Amino acid sequence: MRKTDKRKMRQIKISVGIVTIISCIATLIYLYRLSFVLKPQHHVQSSSPKYQIGTPLRHMSLNEVYKDIARSEPGDYILELEDDHPPETMVNTPGCKIPLTMVNYKKNIIDLDKNKNITCGRRAVFLRKAGDDRVKVYVKSVILEKYANNYKKFDCCYQFIIDSVQYPHDRPMLKYSNCTKFKDDEIITLQSDFIHIQCTGYDDNNKTKIIYSDMYAFSKKIDGIKPRNNKIKCKIQYNVLMLGMDSMSLPRAVQTMPRTVAFFKNDNWLGFRGYHKIADNTFPNIMAALTGKNISDITKRCYGSMDECKSLLIWNYFKEIGYVTAYGEDYLQLPDTFTKEFAFKEPPTDHYMRPFFLKGETKRHNNSLLCSGKASAGQQILDYALDFANTYKKDSFFGFFWLNSFSHDVKSHPEIADKIVENFLNQLAYTGVLMNTFVIFLSDHGLRFGELRFTMESYFDDRMPMNFMWVPLFFKGKQPYELRALSINQFRLMTPYDMFSTLVDIRRISECSDISHRAPDGCHNCHSIFKVINGTRTCLDASIDEKWCSCHKLYPLPNQDTIGMKSVELAVTHIKNMVNTIETQRCWGCMSLSLKSIIRLHFYYAKDKVSLFYVVAFNMTPGNVAYEATVLRKGEQETLIEPISVITNYRGLGKCALNRRDRKFCICQKNESCL
Known part of the structure; x- marks a missing residue:
């Protein structure tokens, strides 16, 4: 009897346990379904801000997240990362208010689905990295036979x-190794x-013809990398990968590269709406970011002898503490950087891409695509940058890569780069380097030439280049302030x-200094953006000349406005006087110019609210x-704010001018009486 009783009690306990578990599961399922049934207007009543049941957690402002941190300055008042309702300004602080304006770039976008032939050709020979200094060959015979x-x-x-030999000026001659034959699946040591890569065809008479040519770029790992400074006790050194696209304002990036911008948003990249150029063209803006110096200082120190200025460049700061460096x-053919x-005259970094592009760059498809081998020049740079980061991910590296070909002028099509850049960013994420690597995707200025510059919106667009930043996960965890x-x-x-000060700060943090x-x-007055920029900052504080400052709203005037016309006359007179002093080649001169029409006023x-x-x-x-x-008017006195900008595409009309800066004001005319 006792055994039977014990068996029954055990069965009862098991049954009770099963019923209990089933009841719990049923209750959880009921509550889960109930949360979706409840209507959103049912609120939790509280004195604190209201929350809706069944909806995501509300967005908290950084003021709440960092409420334990006291405000350090009076201008520190706008801390939101993102606004559900886009503001009417790019920047809205006491010191600077820049209106949000949009040049319509969409009308120039080509439909890539209908223009699939915009390529540099089809690859038949593929090379893939098979180690730090080896690549493997894959030959697609079917494709190669079509070329044959x-x-x-x-x-x-x-x-x-x-190797390369300097000859003359900045166009070195290239040296090549002997051409070695290869077959499919072969391993090549770099x-x-x-x-x-070159393939040669032979006809029945044994005459030859080059039927296929292509280029590849890989980072051959440098032997015996300089060890990190033994005094550095930091466990984490942060890498830097800077990627630039020429002439890309934030509005242009958003309209022409939506996939890339969506990637930034979805992966929580930072986007700097108030990033502002400090000078007219590429060189002074890039040099400010790479050296922290203005163009006058750079010209005095580096004109004609850039090799003597290597120590000024930010990548050299990192090289000093054992980082591997690269520039591409x-x-x-552009006179840009x-x-x-x-x-x-000598490579400024450990890895230097210039010899690669000296091999040849070919314009195709109505000059809308620049090819280097069977890939676009931009694709080649991104492939190289990816391999560079992957090759040195266990070391420390600083890479600076600049893409001109996708976006340099109005004939360029950044939309071609959209999927390419998105794919690059995805691959970069898979390498694992983002854990300790800052990635900065920026530009020098907006579009400076072409009919789009005739609009008022282009005034701001030119001055506001894009700037996005990936902050490494390790940094986010260790550096909350x-x-x-x-x-x-x-x-x-x-x-x-x-930006320069920020890069210097990354080096400092990597040294635990x-x-x-x-x-x-x-x-x-400029400093690292790891420190809050005062909201009272003005263009003057940021060393932005009045000519380029966009911290204001523009008010339109009719083209017949009397005072506006006087400002035009002042600028026209200045150009005429300048033309008379331009030195030209023998037997050539500059034609006299006159006003044709007014585009906009x-x-x-x-700041004094009196002058205009x-x-x-x-x-x-x-x-x-x-x-x-730009003309300053104080009372009856007018002053031209130089320089005067050319906003049409340069067509080579001023080639006879000896000084390159004068060519945009000179329309050359040959002196027929000259012998």
Whole structure:
């Protein structure tokens, strides 16, 4: 009986346990379904802000997240990361108010689905990294046979760009290794970073023809990397990968590269709405970010001898503590960054892409695509940047890569780069380098030339380049105060000088150093964006000249406005006087210019609310060249704020001028009486 009783009790306990578990599960399911049935208007009553049942948690402002941190300055009042209702301003602080304006770039976007032939050709030979200094060959015979066409026999070989000889100026001659034949699945040991693939066809008479040519770039890992400073006790050193696209304002990026911008938003990248250029074109804006110096200082120190200025460049700061460095830029025929009088005669970094593009860049599809081998020049740079980061992810690296070809002018199509950049960012994430790598995706200025510059909105667009930043996960966990400052500074007036100071600060943090660095030489009030930028900052504080400052609203005037016309006449007279002094080649001269038409007139108030600045755009003839000028009017006195900007595409009309800066004002005419 006792055994039977015990067995029954055990069965009862098991049954009770099962019933209890089933009841709990049923209750949880009921509550879960109930949360979706309840209507959203049912609120939790509280004295605190109301929350809706069944809806996501509300967005909390940074003021609440960091409520334990006291305000350090009177201008520190806007801490929101994102606003559900976009404001009417790019920046809205006591010191600077920049209106939100949108140039319509969408009308120039091409439909890539209908233009799938916009390519640099089809690859038949593929190279893939198989180690730090090896690549594996994959040959697609079916594709290669199409290139061979009527040639029944063909073979392929590879050669490396092994060196370059300076000849003359900034156009070195390239040296190659012997061309070595290869077959499918072969492993090639890298002799340098750049490989040229060439296939030759043979006809029945044994005559030859090159049927296929392509280029690849890989980062061949440097042997015996300089060890990190033994004095550095930091466990984490932060890498830096800077990617630039020429002439990309924030509105242009949003409209032409929506996939890339969506990637930034979804992955919580920072976007700096108030990033502002400090000078006209590429070189001074990039040099401010890379050296912290203004163009006058750079010209004095580096003109004609850029190699002597290597120590000024930010990547050298990192190289000093054992980082591996790289620099690459496409579209070499442009006089943009390190060219002409500011060219390097020797490689400025450990990995240097210039010899790769000297092999050849070819314009295709009505100059809308620049090709280097069977890939676009921009694709080649991004592939190289990805391999560089992946090769040195267990070390420390600083890479600076600049893409001109996708976006340099109005004929360029950034939309071609959209999927390419998005794919690059996805691959970069898979490498794991984002844990301790800052990635900065920025530009130098907006679009400076073309018919789109005739609109009022383009005035702001030109001055407001894009700037996005990925903050590494390790940094987010270890540096909450710096992360807070970065979030706030998305809505503050910010310049390339601040970027330079930030890069210096990344180096300092990577060294675990407490030594503070002085402000950049070009802007004594600028500093790292790891510190909150004061909301009272003005263009003057940020070393932005009045000519480029956009911290104001423009008010339109009719083209017949009397005072506005006087500002146009002042600018036209200045150009005429300048033309008379331009030195030209023998037997050539500059034609006399006159006003053809007024494109637009606007004005804005000076800080004293009494004086006015007039912004005028007009065409001159002959040549039909358009200019934009700023004129300060105090009472009856007018002063031209130089320089005058050319806003039409340069068409080579002023090639006879000896000084390159004068060519935009000169329409060349040959002197027929000259012998």
